[in-house]
Amino acid sequence: MRLKDLNIGLQLRLGLGLILVLVALLGALAWQQAEALWQETRQLHEHPFTVTRAVGEVKVHVLAMQKGMRELFLAETDEARLGIIQEIEAQAAEADRQLNVLYARYLGPRADVEATARALARWKPMREEVIGLLRQGRHGEAASRFKQVRVSVGQEVLDRVQVVSEFARNRAERFYHDAMQRKDDLLTRLGLVLAAIILLTLGVSYLLLQGIRGPLKDLAGVATAYGQGDLAARSGHVSANEFGTLAAAFNRLLDTVQAQSRRQDNAARLAQVMLGQEELRDFCRELLQALLERTGSQAGAVYLLSADQTAFEHYESIGLGNGARASFAAGGEGQLGQALASGLPQVISDIPEDTPFVFATAGGGFRPRALMTIPILAGGRATAMICLASLHGYHPPALELVDDVLVAMSARLGGVLAFQRIRELVAQLEEQNRELETQQRELSAQAAELSEQNIELEMQKRQLDQANRLKSSFLANMSHELRTPLNSVIALSGVLERRLAGAIPAEEHGYLGVIERNGKNLLELVNNLLDPEKCRHILLNLVANAVKFTDTGHVEISVARHDHTMRVMVSDTGIGIAAEHLPYIFDEFRQADGSASRRHGGTGLGLAIAKKYAGILGGRIAVKSQPGQGSTFTLTLPMSLPGPNGGQAPAVPGWTCLPAGQMGRGAPSAGASQQGLGRRILVVEDSEPAIVQLTDILAGQGYQVAVARNGRQALEQVASQKPEAMVLDLMMPEVDGFQVLEAIRSAPGTSNLPVLILTAKHVTGEELSFLQGNNVHQLIQKGDISKDQLLTAIAAMLPPLQEAGADPDLGGNA
Amino acid sequence: MPGASQLDAIISLMAQALQNVRLRHLDGCFTSQGQAYQVLPRLRERVYFSAHDLLDQRLASPAASIYGDFDLVMCSNLLFYYRADIRGLILDRVGRSLRAGGYLVTGQAERAMVEQDQGLRALAPVTAVFRKADKQG
Numbered sequence: 001m002r003l004k005d006l007n008i009g010l011q012l013r014l015g016l017g018l019i020l021v022l023v024a025l026l027g028a029l030a031w032q033q034a035e036a037l038w039q040e041t042r043q044l045h046e047h048p049f050t051v052t053r054a055v056g057e058v059k060v061h062v063l064a065m066q067k068g069m070r071e072l073f074l075a076e077t078d079e080a081r082l083g084i085i086q087e088i089e090a091q092a093a094e095a096d097r098q099l100n101v102l103y104a105r106y107l108g109p110r111a112d113v114e115a116t117a118r119a120l121a122r123w124k125p126m127r128e129e130v131i132g133l134l135r136q137g138r139h140g141e142a143a144s145r146f147k148q149v150r151v152s153v154g155q156e157v158l159d160r161v162q163v164v165s166e167f168a169r170n171r172a173e174r175f176y177h178d179a180m181q182r183k184d185d186l187l188t189r190l191g192l193v194l195a196a197i198i199l200l201t202l203g204v205s206y207l208l209l210q211g212i213r214g215p216l217k218d219l220a221g222v223a224t225a226y227g228q229g230d231l232a233a234r235s236g237h238v239s240a241n242e243f244g245t246l247a248a249a250f251n252r253l254l255d256t257v258q259a260q261s262r263r264q265d266n267a268a269r270l271a272q273v274m275l276g277q278e279e280l281r282d283f284c285r286e287l288l289q290a291l292l293e294r295t296g297s298q299a300g301a302v303y304l305l306s307a308d309q310t311a312f313e314h315y316e317s318i319g320l321g322n323g324a325r326a327s328f329a330a331g332g333e334g335q336l337g338q339a340l341a342s343g344l345p346q347v348i349s350d351i352p353e354d355t356p357f358v359f360a361t362a363g364g365g366f367r368p369r370a371l372m373t374i375p376i377l378a379g380g381r382a383t384a385m386i387c388l389a390s391l392h393g394y395h396p397p398a399l400e401l402v403d404d405v406l407v408a409m410s411a412r413l414g415g416v417l418a419f420q421r422i423r424e425l426v427a428q429l430e431e432q433n434r435e436l437e438t439q440q441r442e443l444s445a446q447a448a449e450l451s452e453q454n455i456e457l458e459m460q461k462r463q464l465d466q467a468n469r470l471k472s473s474f475l476a477n478m479s480h481e482l483r484t485p486l487n488s489v490i491a492l493s494g495v496l497e498r499r500l501a502g503a504i505p506a507e508e509h510g511y512l513g514v515i516e517r518n519g520k521n522l523l524e525l526v527n528n529l530l531d532p533e534k535c536r537h538i539l540l541n542l543v544a545n546a547v548k549f550t551d552t553g554h555v556e557i558s559v560a561r562h563d564h565t566m567r568v569m570v571s572d573t574g575i576g577i578a579a580e581h582l583p584y585i586f587d588e589f590r591q592a593d594g595s596a597s598r599r600h601g602g603t604g605l606g607l608a609i610a611k612k613y614a615g616i617l618g619g620r621i622a623v624k625s626q627p628g629q630g631s632t633f634t635l636t637l638p639m640s641l642p643g644p645n646g647g648q649a650p651a652v653p654g655w656t657c658l659p660a661g662q663m664g665r666g667a668p669s670a671g672a673s674q675q676g677l678g679r680r681i682l683v684v685e686d687s688e689p690a691i692v693q694l695t696d697i698l699a700g701q702g703y704q705v706a707v708a709r710n711g712r713q714a715l716e717q718v719a720s721q722k723p724e725a726m727v728l729d730l731m732m733p734e735v736d737g738f739q740v741l742e743a744i745r746s747a748p749g750t751s752n753l754p755v756l757i758l759t760a761k762h763v764t765g766e767e768l769s770f771l772q773g774n775n776v777h778q779l780i781q782k783g784d785i786s787k788d789q790l791l792t793a794i795a796a797m798l799p800p801l802q803e804a805g806a807d808p809d810l811g812g813n814a
Numbered sequence: 815m816p817g818a819s820q821l822d823a824i825i826s827l828m829a830q831a832l833q834n835v836r837l838r839h840l841d842g843c844f845t846s847q848g849q850a851y852q853v854l855p856r857l858r859e860r861v862y863f864s865a866h867d868l869l870d871q872r873l874a875s876p877a878a879s880i881y882g883d884f885d886l887v888m889c890s891n892l893l894f895y896y897r898a899d900i901r902g903l904i905l906d907r908v909g910r911s912l913r914a915g916g917y918l919v920t921g922q923a924e925r926a927m928v929e930q931d932q933g934l935r936a937l938a939p940v941t942a943v944f945r946k947a948d949k950q951g
Contacts, residue, residue: 468940536938551842689862693880760877783866783873786910787881 007241011211015204022197029193033186040179047107048172054101055165058116061095062157064088069127069146072134085131095120108167116160123153215243219250231258263397266294267404274412283416284316287409288386292318295372295398297388299359304417305330305383312336312385320389321365323356328385339373340382345402347372347394357389369393374402376410384413475533482526483616490519534613535637538621541606542570542633550574553630565619566639571632577625585623586611610635675795676702682723683707684714684740685758686732690782694727694758701791711735715743718750725798730759738770745774754797758782758790820863821853868904875911882911890921890942893928901927909933914949 068088075081099120102113126149133142215237225233234254235247273290277283284302292300299319303312306327314325328336339346348371351357358365368389376384497512539557546555553573560567577585588608607621614621618638625631681703683694691707698705706721708714712735717723726744730737737757744750757771760782771779777797780790844851853861864878875882887908893901905928908918920928925942928934934944 472940532939536940539938548836551838687878689878690880758880781872781877782880783870783875783877783882785881786874787883787913790881 008208008211008243011208011241015208019197019201019204022193022200026190026193026197029189030186033182033189036182037179037186040175040182044172044175044179047105048168048175050105051102051107051168052165052172054098054105055161055168057098058095058102058161059158061091061098062120062154062161064091065095065123065127066150066154069130069150072131073139073143073146081131081134088127092120092124102164106164106168107171108164112160112164112167116157116164119153119157119160123149123157126153211241212243215239215247219247222250222254226254226257231261259397263400263404266401267408270294270401270405271408271412274409278416278419280416280420281316283413285318287413288316288318291386291388291402294401295388295390295394296392297372297390297398299357299368300386300388301357303328303385303387312382319359321358323358324387326356330382336373336385336387339375339385343375343377343380343382345372345374345399345406347399349393357387359389359391366391372399372402374406374409376413378410378414383417472533472537483523486519486523486526490516490523493519534617538610538613538617538635539568539570541610542621542635545606546570546572546574546631546633550630561639564639566637568635568637569632570635571630573630576627576629576631577623578627579625582623582625586621674702675791676704678702678704679725679798680704680706680721680723681794682714682717682721682726684711684726684732684737685729686710687729690729697787697791698794703794711737711740714740718744718753722749723753725754725756725794727756727758727794730757730761730763738767741771741774741776751775754799756780756793756797821858821861868907869900874907879911883913884911884916885913886917886919887912888919889924890919891923893920893924905931905934909946912946914946916946918944918946920944 065088068084068091072081072084072088075084096117099113099117102116103110106113126145130142130146130149133139133145215235218235218237222233222235234251237247238244239247270287270290273286274283277286288300288302291297299317301317301320301324302315304315305311306313309330311327311329313327317324330340338348349369351367351369351371353367355367355371357368357371359368368391370390370393372388372390372394374386374388375382376386493512493516497509497516500509500512502509543555543557550572551574555570555572558569558571560569586607588605611621614635614637619636622634622636623631624634676698681698683691683698683705685691685694685707686709691709695705695707706717706723708717710732714726714728715735718726728737728740737759741755741757744753744755752775754777755775756777757779759779763771763779768779778793780793785793840846840851843857844853846852862878864876866873866876866878875884889904889908893904896904909931912918918928918934920942922942925936928942928944929936931944934946937943937945
């Protein structure tokens, strides 16, 4: 247990530290053994190996010396002998040298090497002896001496050296075995240490794992259990190390999460309740119930802001007495005041005695221990209040819950209230629609009446027209019927008056005169009444025919007076009438082509009637025609005696005579004065018809007219053509009249050019002063002037002719 | 050209009336596309539309005409909408905007109203075509 309580970090450090120490130990061990092995090897090399090699060398040198001695015997010359002797000595020196090596390296008794050295030393004089003998030529003696030496000393050297060699070999063997032993030791120790390390590592690991994995698994298990729904799952791990801390923290976290989750759950259920209802009444009731349940309240009430926004009125409550049905002023008095002021849910704990919130129970009214007031805001203003009352007081979770759902509740209540309002509006609209429909029906009925009236009026009009036509025909036709008897009366009474003059008494004779006079008056009357109708008929027929048969060209109607007759000529440039048909055109039902067909429309009676009427009026109709060129019909009527206005009174009243020579079209008013006299006027105007008009009247007066259709052209023309005056329009695109005026006034050559403004624009005060400041002769409003006035104004702006030859800018203002 | 579409609109309204016009005359003034008629360009070019308030205090004649002086004024089915005094004013204006010897054509219903005017004489008792007297002197 103690180990378990140790800090994990410490545990880890200890464990790993231990392992590290053991590894270091292993390392040290290995290093040490390796070092020892190396020493052995070095020893081996330095001593036995070196000694053996040296011994070998000595042997080689000794043998070489012996060989040399033999060769000495074979040598013929002194030089050769000398050479060999030198060689021998060289070998002896070498052997000595090797002996030195032996001295240094031999591990056995020094005496062995000394013996070899002595042997070698003894050989030398014997050698020299032999050499001397040889030199002397005593070969035989030399040879026998040599044999002796060789056997005695040479061999001795070799034997002594062999001893050394043997020793060295033994030593080498010993070294070898030692090394082998050492190696075995090393391996064993290493194996042990390694095993120890492994075991230790395993142990430490196991302990550590236990210490770490256990708690981890525990925590993981708790987390999974919680995630799968076991909200009570907590870690059971307790210890003083980090895992203990972690486990404790984990448990606290789970506690928090669980609490949070419970809160959200509550809020969600509450939201569900709120979304379940759309009707205001049901909504408030369900909401209250849910709130009571979830906050642990026993009673509650909902207050809504009144329509005039002055008070909160009771709307719905559960478990409260009548006192709660009172309204609260919106200003925030009493218990609601603080909540309203802050806009946040409040819990009030000290409830005054006279509180309206009283639990209505069978046992009487109880004062609550705590009140929760919840203001519902929309757009920053309180639109409703919810009050909850608890007998036991409120714990933080209750207030937290209310905080959680406050926004949603406000939104939803706002929505439900809006829904309510919409329903009311819909009902209103439906009502209005019904009214409108009624009105529309009435209007339709009226419209129907009006169209009926229209139809009636149409009919009446047709009747009137018909009546008119009948009247005209009647009158026209009646004239003949009336005139015939009248003529008889006049004529016969005239005859009787003449015949019976003197035959009857004067009074009775006078009666005849009266009869004749009255008859003539009556005839006159009839003529005055009836003749215009006939005239109209004749002319209508003639003109209608002319128009009908003329495609291009014109129809001319003219009247002329010759003595006592009036001649009306209707000529056209129509299709004309062939000569052979001319006699028959006045027949009834005849057309111009002589056929009775209706190719050109009409009844075929027009000309017949016209001729008849002309006859009745005492006149006649004549015709002249050229096929393809046109026809002329001439109506000749007798006129009465000249009347008071000097020959102008026509037989047919209602007509105005045209002066002779005039055609039906009006001639342009050719005033006697031709004002223009060839003077050059520039017309600046963008409207095409206005250009046509102005050009017409100005040219008609004899002016030379140039036209500019916009401001730019105007300035160009002023520069190139140098007009004597300008008629200037104001409203033109791009460069307008004002700009043109300014430009010409600022240019030296045109600053005095007479300008007349002719515009349709309503000129403002500012613009007027601009124009005045720029020396405008006159401002004329289009439509506010007559033709003559315009011509007068234009004439007036030009300087008198004698100055016209002068430079325009020297001439005075027009 | 301003007013061309108005001209077409009027023509289409008159389509009913055009059924009584001789085909020859129709061909001379219009081109037809099935039921619709269009005024020929050479005629259309000569027609200029503008808006004018007959009761405008400042203007005796339409501004577009500059000085009036019309050969023909057609003022049909308008006068009977106005009170007698306004009617007189309008007739006065119209009369002054005619040149000497110019013609005024109204509707039959308005004939009686115009006959009272001194300056305008009906061409014949029953017609609604009036002529302005020539210049005196």
